[in-house]
Amino acid sequence: MYDVKTFNAIAQSGLDTFTNDFEINQTDDPDAYLIRSVNLLEAEFPQNLKTIVRAGAGVNNVPVDKATQQGIAVFNTPGSNANAVKELVISLMVATARNLFAANNYSNEHTEADVSQRTEKDKTKFNGTELAGKRLAVIGLGNVGSMVANAALALGMKVIGYDPYLSANAAWRINNRVKRVDSIKKAVRTADFVTVHVPKNDGTIGLIGTKEIADMKAGVTLFNYSRIGIVDNRAVVKAIRTEKINHYCTDFGEPVIADSDKITITPHIGGSTLEAESNGAVQGANTVMNYLENGDTTNCVNLPNMQVGFETAYRITVIHQNVPNMVGQISTQLANRNINIENMANAAKDKVAYTIIDSDSLNQNNEDELISTLNDIAEVYRARVIKHQG
Numbered sequence: 001m002y003d004v005k006t007f008n009a010i011a012q013s014g015l016d017t018f019t020n021d022f023e024i025n026q027t028d029d030p031d032a033y034l035i036r037s038v039n040l041l042e043a044e045f046p047q048n049l050k051t052i053v054r055a056g057a058g059v060n061n062v063p064v065d066k067a068t069q070q071g072i073a074v075f076n077t078p079g080s081n082a083n084a085v086k087e088l089v090i091s092l093m094v095a096t097a098r099n100l101f102a103a104n105n106y107s108n109e110h111t112e113a114d115v116s117q118r119t120e121k122d123k124t125k126f127n128g129t130e131l132a133g134k135r136l137a138v139i140g141l142g143n144v145g146s147m148v149a150n151a152a153l154a155l156g157m158k159v160i161g162y163d164p165y166l167s168a169n170a171a172w173r174i175n176n177r178v179k180r181v182d183s184i185k186k187a188v189r190t191a192d193f194v195t196v197h198v199p200k201n202d203g204t205i206g207l208i209g210t211k212e213i214a215d216m217k218a219g220v221t222l223f224n225y226s227r228i229g230i231v232d233n234r235a236v237v238k239a240i241r242t243e244k245i246n247h248y249c250t251d252f253g254e255p256v257i258a259d260s261d262k263i264t265i266t267p268h269i270g271g272s273t274l275e276a277e278s279n280g281a282v283q284g285a286n287t288v289m290n291y292l293e294n295g296d297t298t299n300c301v302n303l304p305n306m307q308v309g310f311e312t313a314y315r316i317t318v319i320h321q322n323v324p325n326m327v328g329q330i331s332t333q334l335a336n337r338n339i340n341i342e343n344m345a346n347a348a349k350d351k352v353a354y355t356i357i358d359s360d361s362l363n364q365n366n367e368d369e370l371i372s373t374l375n376d377i378a379e380v381y382r383a384r385v386i387k388h389q390g
């Protein structure tokens with residue numbers, strides 16, 4: 001039996017996905033965390049914890065390097081909420097272009113009986129613009145950015161994209177009418193709307209600041225539905241004062257941007273739809289089960305992604321440093337115990353490697369001692385044995 005700890009509301013459809021071999025929130029030493037936005041950056045991890053699965057895209061709330069050092073595999077559920085973010089960003093583009101929030105406030109303030117005459121005079125204040133024919137710059141063309149770009153094209157916009165790290169797979173998703181450029185400056189300089197869809201990491205904090213805003217067209221509308229800090233909110237406030245930025249929409253409020261009718265703040269609801277929460281929870285539950293029961297690392301962010309068919313009675317998985325002679329050291333320990341290797345796979349991602357060894361000749365008598373010996377190898381972060389189900 002495996003135990004899974006949840007810290008946030010995980011959709012019931014996800015919890016229902018777990019088989020009877022999994023229980024939820026039953027111990028203080030779980031095998032897996034299935035989380036959303038809980039901040040684990042200062043957390044101490046229990047000894048038994050083998051995986052942290054983020055139902056959602058951003059893993060900036062997880063100390064990934066620390067998890068790696070402790071042999072904990074970290075996953076996300078890419079794309080599970082991308083459509084929800086796309087719809088929210090597109091709706092806010094329409095809402096800001098048509099001054100919907102100000103128009104709604106006006107209508108709520110003027111409820112007198114003869115309002116219709118006044119309305120006809122006042123409505124010119126809320127004249128808007130259409131999206132068709134306008135230019136949108138999309139910074140980051142992954143799961144969310146590619147969907148926003150394609151939807152904007154369908155609305156008749158001209159779309160310019162910037163993403164220097166775009167994977168080949170992601171590139172297939174992008175309509176070939178999205179013009180790709182090689183700098184933020186080239187992307188934003190003619191754009192009426194700029195939207196940012198990148199992960200938060202050391203390379204993206206302050207990605208859009210004073211300099212990038214200076215490169216934008218006067219009157220631009222800017223969106224940050226990625227994470228707080230990727231857009232420099234102080235620079236935004238200054239640019240709103242000089243009318244360089246016409247409107248700013250973000251999912252991440254902080255005092256410096258409060259109380260401006262030129263700023264629309266939503267409370268981190270980009271992925272908050274029934275569909276997205278269900279997608280993330282179901283995908284997350286399957287990820288937990290696949291890793292704990294098979295050692296599968298699809299969508300792992302700190303280990304190489306490996307899927308190896310599991311046909312033998314036992315599987316030994318080892319997370320270790322990506323240094324010479326690791327496979328040699330591991331297989332020597334198996335040979336010393338007369339354990340035959342039926343199948344072996346190894347791959348590396350940056351400084352970390354993952355080895356999967358399948359065997360029929362391991363047994364309960366030598367399992368604990370073998371794992372303890374493998375874990376004692378200085379460069380090994382975690383070795384474990386998985387018994388074939390069924």
Ligand SMILES: NC(=O)c1ccc[n+]([C@@H]2O[C@H](COP(=O)([O-])OP(=O)(O)OC[C@H]3O[C@@H](n4cnc5c(N)ncnc54)[C@H](O)[C@@H]3O)[C@@H](O)[C@H]2O)c1
Binds near residue numbers: 164167
């Ligand atoms: N508001 C919300 O509720 C919500 C929901 C989903 C995602 N997000 C945030 O949005 C981010 C993006 O989500 P996604 O699903 O599209 O992720 P993704 O990983 O599919 O795409 C991110 C893209 O950003 C690109 N990128 C990385 N660094 C870049 C840089 N310096 N300049 C330009 N592009 C860069 C990557 O190459 C990748 O293609 C997430 O990491 C998360 O922080 C927020």
Ligand SMILES: O=C(O)CC[C@@H](O)C(=O)O
Binds near residue numbers: 270
């Ligand atoms: O869990 C959420 O509600 C937010 C998810 C979102 O920020 C993400 O990174 O996927």
